[in-house]
Amino acid sequence: MTVQERARTFISRRGRQEPVDEQAVARAFFERMEAGDVGGALALTTPGGDFQAVAVGMKGTLGSEGHEFLQELRRALPDLAMTVTRLFVGHDGTAVAEVFLDGTQGDDLFDIVNQEKHVDVKTVWFLHVAGGRIDGIRAYWCQNQLYRRLGVKRLDRVTITA
């Protein structure tokens, strides 16, 4: 068994080496996020794994920057819906998910002042799964679309909306 093949297995409670269902892990992550269970979503991850939210320039670990990002998303968009519209798993164990984010702003989000506007943005997430846990997340979306939906007028004045 190669290293890559081994990474796509996990040791079950019965002590058996069994294949990981990366799609199920990815779906569980988004379901827990949508339910507002940030802790539950993070419980599926490895705290020292890499995290990157490209559009807001956040880069670090899942346990630190990832935690901060997911908390901010849930806090600022309390009715957040995360609809997975496409999901496949590459040979390297990366779950590739297109996710439609939909919610109403209830607090400032990434320095964007809350105007209680509705936001709907298509996003794409790469969740690398190894040994049954997510050990890497990279998320992409268009921040310009987010600004447009939330009433930001100028890129040099994100905190000013008029």
Added chain:
Amino acid sequence: MSATDVVTAFFEAYRNHDTERMVDLCDLGADFSYVPFEAWGRQRVVRGDGKVCTIGKTIWTTLIDSFPNLTNEVTWMTADDDGNVAVEVVISGTQAKTFGAIGNQGLHYDLPHVFLFHVNEDDRIDDITAYWDGADWNRQLGRIEVD
């Protein structure tokens, strides 16, 4: 030819500004979606959605015309057995002409993109979806308005 070979050939054609080859690598009815591409008018929003042979080719041709040294560097790729391919690619170029609402200030950009492809059983791309951060792109090209 594997799905990743087809996609690799697609980006090679893009680097060579060979839009005919890019289109040839796609199925005749291939779907196309450049997600961040939105032009907001008073009455309607024009989006970058449609077919490769119409919207896709037009956008690629216009981009190459506005950024004559347009190039790309594939930094990561993964694929499954069903023809799905995901790519992280940095696209770069120096502006020489106005592109849409982005006036030409002669500035250069380097921008991470994600492309999702589906390659069919005939080794043709039948779906292209792309993501990038339009705010970063605008900022690098000197445009600060969010329209």
